[in-house]
Amino acid sequence: MHSIAKIANYINAVDVVGDSDLLIKGLCGIDSGQDGYISYIHEQQYIKYLNITKASAVIVGHQCLDKSNGKTLIGVDNPAEAFSKLIPLFYNEPKSEYTISESAIVSDKSKLGSNCHLGHNVIIDTDVVIGDNVFIGNGCYIGKNSIVDDNSFLSNNVNIVKNSKIGKGVKIHSGTVVGGSGFGLFTNNKKHSLIPHIGNVIIYDNVSIGSNCCIDRGTINDTIIGENTCIDNLVQIAHNVRIGKGCIIAGQTGIAGSAIIGNFVTMGGQVGIVGHIEISDNVMIAGKSLVTKSIFKQDIISGIPAKNHKKRIKQEATINRMSDIIKNIKK
Numbered sequence: 194m195h196s197i198a199k200i201a202n203y204i205n206a207v208d209v210v211g212d213s214d215l216l217i218k219g220l221c222g223i224d225s226g227q228d229g230y231i232s233y234i235h236e237q238q239y240i241k242y243l244n245i246t247k248a249s250a251v252i253v254g255h256q257c258l259d260k261s262n263g264k265t266l267i268g269v270d271n272p273a274e275a276f277s278k279l280i281p282l283f284y285n286e287p288k289s290e291y292t293i294s295e296s297a298i299v300s301d302k303s304k305l306g307s308n309c310h311l312g313h314n315v316i317i318d319t320d321v322v323i324g325d326n327v328f329i330g331n332g333c334y335i336g337k338n339s340i341v342d343d344n345s346f347l348s349n350n351v352n353i354v355k356n357s358k359i360g361k362g363v364k365i366h367s368g369t370v371v372g373g374s375g376f377g378l379f380t381n382n383k384k385h386s387l388i389p390h391i392g393n394v395i396i397y398d399n400v401s402i403g404s405n406c407c408i409d410r411g412t413i414n415d416t417i418i419g420e421n422t423c424i425d426n427l428v429q430i431a432h433n434v435r436i437g438k439g440c441i442i443a444g445q446t447g448i449a450g451s452a453i454i455g456n457f458v459t460m461g462g463q464v465g466i467v468g469h470i471e472i473s474d475n476v477m478i479a480g481k482s483l484v485t486k487s488i489f490k491q492d493i494i495s496g497i498p499a500k501n502h503k504k505r506i507k508q509e510a511t512i513n514r515m516s517d518i519i520k521n522i523k524k
Contacts, residue, residue, distance in 0.1 A: 195283070206268060207268040208268045217229065235272045249264075300318055310328045318337045319337050328347065330349035340357070358394070361399070367404045377390065393411060394410050400422050401423045403424055412450075422440040427444050430448050436448075438456050439457040443463075446460050446466075450469070452470055464479075470485075
């Protein structure tokens with residue numbers, strides 16, 4: 194157990210309201226709180242739980258410290274970040290053992306760094322470079338001319354097809370395929386032929402990629418994902434796509450070929466981006482939107498086709514009133 198005072202110091206709290214000597218056993222959700230545990234509130238819509246949660250203490254934004262109502266509160270700048278820092282304090286996950294399985298196959302033309310883990314049935318093909326402290330789970334395949342840099346983590350059954358460069362501290366989860374051939378084709382006499390893809394995939398440092406994603410290699414140019422970008426499960430990134438740094442891409446999003454995504458772009462679930470367009474920095478795209486044309490300035494967009502969110506809401510409100518407007522005109 195840890196005291197509120199220790200926790201507040203550990204997460205660099207702005208202030209504490211309540212009992213600094215209170216002992217905390219662990220972490221809990223705000224809606225399913227437990228006595229002796231600590232939770233957090235990150236969004237305004239959950240403030241209502243302060244009065245009903247059974248949690249003994251709550252981490253809140255410092256602007257909410259006046260809403261104590263007898264509850265011990267710890268004020269911080271970013272409650273979600275602060276709460277995540279507490280996880281290793283209360284729950285020590287066992288460290289993964291870094292060993293090389295007898296069933297792993299490593300080409301003698303490839304280079305393996307120090308302190309690496311190769312799970313069962315891992316295959317590392319020719320001319321591959323694996324950095325130091327790399328974890329490669331069971332059943333992974335690392336194809337020809339690929340690089341996996343230091344401190345990266347590949348969960349079970351990740352497939353790096355070929356010609357891929359994985360940066361430092363990258364996490365790729367189970368079932369994801371990186372460097373597969375893109376969906377480029379031409380038609381002649383009603384017969385379709387696939388265009389050979391000889392480009393690479395370049396994934397920069399500290400990128401996180403969820404399960405069962407597909408990131409295709411470029412036709413000639415490279416498919417690029419910028420540093421610190423986070424990609425959810427079941428995302429398709431087509432050939433020649435360039436994604437900037439710090440982007441957030443939610444599940445079931447599809448980005449068509451040669452689209453250029455700026456820095457710090459956020460996409461909700463099931464977003465579609467058509468090919469050969471450009472999305473500017475800091476654009477936010479609501480879930481289930483279809484972006485059909487370039488967005489050249491920071492904006493919040495939504496709908497099919499996607500447009501400025503506020504304008505779209507006003508237009509829909511007007512359309513919903515059209516029948517009444519027409520009736521009034523007829524009168």
